[in-house]
Amino acid sequence: MLTPEIEGKRDARKIRGEMGLGDGPIDVFKIFKEKNISYAKKPLKSNISGMFLRKGNVNFVLINSSKTKGHQNFTAAHELYHILFEEGQTGSVCVAGIFEQKSQSERKADYFAANFLVPAETLELELFKRMGSSKRKPDFPDLLYLEALFGVSHSVMLIRLQQFGVLDEEDILRFKKGIINEAVKYGYDTSLYLPTKEDLIVSDYVEKARILLEDGIISEGKYEELLIEAGFEDVLFGEEVQEYEDC
Structure with a gap:
């Protein structure tokens, strides 16, 4: 199994x-x-x-x-x-x-x-790009680079590197806190960590339902039923939004 x-x-x-x-x-x-x-x-x-x-x-x-x-x-x-x-x-x-x-x-x-x-293959390649054939372990700048590249959280990258055999439990504890301050220090966008x-x-579900209604394929009642069933009640019952000339 x-x-x-x-x-x-x-x-x-x-x-x-x-x-x-x-x-x-x-x-x-x-x-x-x-x-x-x-x-x-x-x-x-x-x-x-x-x-x-x-x-x-x-x-x-x-x-x-x-x-x-x-x-x-x-x-x-x-x-x-x-x-x-x-x-x-x-x-x-x-x-x-x-x-x-x-x-x-x-x-x-x-x-x-x-x-x-x-993916393991891409992670291995990116680690090699950063560190070459050196025996050193990744540090904060390497982690920030990898997290920004793959779009994952700091905690997930630490787990991924541990799964890959690059970091151990002691490393995880060392890197666990302070990633936002480190991102600021090294000039990385902090939005990933917030x-x-x-x-x-x-969704295009509402658009498709509306087109069916406007083309006369379904009734107004069926249109409302489809939206309510799919959880789009706000489209039917939401307040009208103010329009602006320059929007």
């Missing part, structure tokens, strides 16, 4: 291959668009990372934007695993990036996300 770590790595390589993504850094939210996966970012008060919902052919992901930008990217990849590989599941609430959860499903999703966002607090929905 394969371990969640091996399955996650295998599945990440499979999807990258099928989509022609190569081994470079990727934007999971662009993949959501290609796969017709609707998503929202909301600043939630709870500690969850996100969740996914499936109803028929509609897939929806919710990302907690109270988490850091890097964590949100990891959560998106985690939820992508559930959607692509767990067709029988209709939904799940997730705390991503723990790796040793009791749930086999959640562990596989974490290992998939880690390998999907940071919550975004975004409140948005990205």
Whole structure:
């Protein structure tokens, strides 16, 4: 029986291959668009990372934007695993990036996300670019470079380097705190390490439903039913937004 770590790595390589993504850094939210996966970012008060919902052919992901930008990217990849590989599941609430959860499903999703966002081959190449054949271990500037390149949180990169055998427990403790100050010191963008607090929905579901209504293919009642079923009540019942001449 394969371990969640091996399955996650295998599945990440499979999807990258099928989509022609190569081994470079990727934007999971662009993949959501290609796969017709609707998503929202909301600043939630709870500690969850996100969740996914499936109803028929509609897939929806919710990302907690109270988490850091890097964590949100990891959560998106985690939820992508559930959607692509767990067709029988209709939904799940997730705390991503723990790796040793009791749930086999959640562990596989974490290992998939880690390998999907940071492939071992690319990580090895980038480490060689930074350090050559020297025996030294990565330091803060190296970590900042890798995290910015792959778009992942500091904690995920530390775990990834530990999985790769580059860092040990003592190193993890040394690097665990102070990443924002280090980013400022070395001139890196700190936004990766901060919550975004975004409140948005990205979906073509509403657009498609509206076109069906305007073309007379569905009734007003069916249009409203479709939006309510998919969780877009705010489109129907939200307040009218003020328009500006220069918008």
